[in-house]
Amino acid sequence: MNISRVVMLTGEYWNGLEYQRHYLAREFLKRGIQVYFVERLPQRPPSASLSHLRQWLFKEGYGSGTIKKKDIPGGLKVVNFRSLPPAACFRPLNRLLAKRAFAPYAEEFADKGTLLISYVPSYTQIDIAGLIHPAKTLYVSVHNYDADRVSPDLLKAEAEIINSDAVLAADSVFNTERLKRLAPKGKPVHRLAPGVDYELFRKADTGRPARYKKLCYFGGIGPHLDMPLYNALAKELEVTFIGVVDDSIRDLISPGIQLRPPVPAEELPGLLAAADMLGIFYKSSPYIDGVLPAKLFECLATGKPLLVSGMGETKPYADIVYDCTNNALKALDLIAGLPEAETPVKLELRRKLARDSGWGKRFDELMGMLT
Numbered sequence: 001m002n003i004s005r006v007v008m009l010t011g012e013y014w015n016g017l018e019y020q021r022h023y024l025a026r027e028f029l030k031r032g033i034q035v036y037f038v039e040r041l042p043q044r045p046p047s048a049s050l051s052h053l054r055q056w057l058f059k060e061g062y063g064s065g066t067i068k069k070k071d072i073p074g075g076l077k078v079v080n081f082r083s084l085p086p087a088a089c090f091r092p093l094n095r096l097l098a099k100r101a102f103a104p105y106a107e108e109f110a111d112k113g114t115l116l117i118s119y120v121p122s123y124t125q126i127d128i129a130g131l132i133h134p135a136k137t138l139y140v141s142v143h144n145y146d147a148d149r150v151s152p153d154l155l156k157a158e159a160e161i162i163n164s165d166a167v168l169a170a171d172s173v174f175n176t177e178r179l180k181r182l183a184p185k186g187k188p189v190h191r192l193a194p195g196v197d198y199e200l201f202r203k204a205d206t207g208r209p210a211r212y213k214k215l216c217y218f219g220g221i222g223p224h225l226d227m228p229l230y231n232a233l234a235k236e237l238e239v240t241f242i243g244v245v246d247d248s249i250r251d252l253i254s255p256g257i258q259l260r261p262p263v264p265a266e267e268l269p270g271l272l273a274a275a276d277m278l279g280i281f282y283k284s285s286p287y288i289d290g291v292l293p294a295k296l297f298e299c300l301a302t303g304k305p306l307l308v309s310g311m312g313e314t315k316p317y318a319d320i321v322y323d324c325t326n327n328a329l330k331a332l333d334l335i336a337g338l339p340e341a342e343t344p345v346k347l348e349l350r351r352k353l354a355r356d357s358g359w360g361k362r363f364d365e366l367m368g369m370l371t
Contacts, residue, residue: 001136001370004113005034009128011120011142013039014078015069017220017244018265019294020142020171020194020362021119027363029075036077036105041124042085043150070264077105086122087153095127102131109133115370121145121158136370137161140192141170141179144290158182167369172292172313190369195362196297198355200265204272205303212305212338214238216275218268219295221253222246224288226281226310230257232328233279237335242271272302277335282310284326289313301354303347305338307331320350 006028010021014037025035072078081101084090102109109132116134118125119142129137139161145154162168162182169190170176179189215233217225221243233239234256242260245253253259263271272278278299282288292313299306306321308314309331314321322341324331334341 001115002113003028003033003115004111005036005108006115006117007036007038007128007132007134009038009041009116009118009120009125011040011043014072014076017262020140020192021117023195023197023359024117024363024366025076026073027359029073032075034075034077034108036079038128039078039080041083041120041122043120043122043148043154044085083124085151086124086157087151088123088156091123091127094124098124098128099131102128118161121161122154123157126157126160137164137166138366138369139166139168141168141175142172144175144178144287146178147286147290169366169369172290173316174290174313178290190365192362192366192369193357194292194294194297195357195359196301196354197265198301198358201269201272201298201301201354202303202351204269204275205301206273207303208339208342209276212276212335214240214274214276215279215307216240216242216272216277217279217281218242218262218272219280219293220244220246221249221259223249224282224285224291225249226283226326227252229281229309229324229326229328229331230254230279233331236332239279240275242268268298269302272304275304277305277307277338278302279307279309279331280311280314281308281324281326284310297354297357300350300357303351305342306350307334317353320346320353 008021008025012019012021025037028035079101081097083094083097112135114132114134116129116132116137118139121139145158159182162179163184168179168183169192170179171193176189176191183189215237221241223246227249230239231254234254240258240260243262245259280293282291288310289312291311307324308321309324309326314323322334324334
């Protein structure tokens with residue numbers, strides 16, 4: 001496919017925490033391909049929390065209150081428009097709002113070189129496709145929507161997209177298998193896992209500490225985290241969170257945990273360098289079954305021991321991460337054993353997996369799906 005431009009329906013904000021969408025957008029830009037980065041559109045009615053209401057009403061980026069505004073690279077156009085939740089009854093209005101948002105670029109979509117990449121299935125995606133007439137559409141599933149609180153019409157639109165001629169991919173093994181169950185028999189479903197800027201995150205690699213006392217987590221700080229486990233470890237360790245705190249769990253965080261605001265990706269390794277180990281502890285649930293954290297390979301690139309919990313998607317990496325199975329005593333036992341467990345072989349395996357998961361490789365995988 002000869003790509004002239006890419007429209008990405010990202011489900012995120014450019015000026016916010018960074019995910020696969022941001023890095024792949026930069027990979028397209030490196031190759032001189034114009035990118036239209038469509039920012040977060042609603043997947044559900046807004047909740048009663050102040051942070052969610054602010055995002056819905058004012059289109060504030062997740063973390064934009066503390067992350068300084070990013071430069072917009074040449075060739076990138078950020079498309080931001082308000083819309084209502086993706087229910088069928090709102091479809092005519094959402095279609096009109098999308099048409100208005102894309103009207104300034106109408107002439108740019110005259111040829112057939114447009115690739116549409118969507119991370120959020122909805123009727124709005126289908127209607128945007130009707131406006132820009134992409135030569136090809138790629139749907140990347142990054143959520144187990146069967147266990148998420150979304151509009152029922154989002155699931156109906158997803159089924160329509162899956163049964164169309166769109167190319168299908170998913171980030172995790174669970175989400176890949178889910179798409180295979182929903183897709184027409186014989187239709188291929190590809191894997192597009194998270195990646196890492198290895199050269200950036202390896203800057204946090206400071207070698208083996210004399211004692212393993214400092215544990216760090218970075219990313220969204222919300223109800224998906226196993227807060228009792230973090231709180232229990234904070235009684236024995238120095239625990240730091242770097243990220244945006246969801247209002248719903250703010251009062252559940254132990255005073256012993258140090259909270260730091262999110263920072264741009266290029267500044268994050270400098271903070272992680274102070275940690276002895278990293279911990280991703282989620283509460284096991286049907287939704288989390290489909291989650292492969294975007295930060296997984298970033299953690300591996302730091303060279304630091306990674307403790308995990310609650311995620312079936314980390315089982316393939318059991319030889320290089322430490323699963324404490326949501327148990328504080330087991331976590332402390334694993335940490336006590338790190339001086340012996342952290343062998344040069346294990347460290348090199350982590351580094352190799354991170355090197356092999358660079359965004360350049362993920363981009364090549366994406367392009368291979370389109371041939």
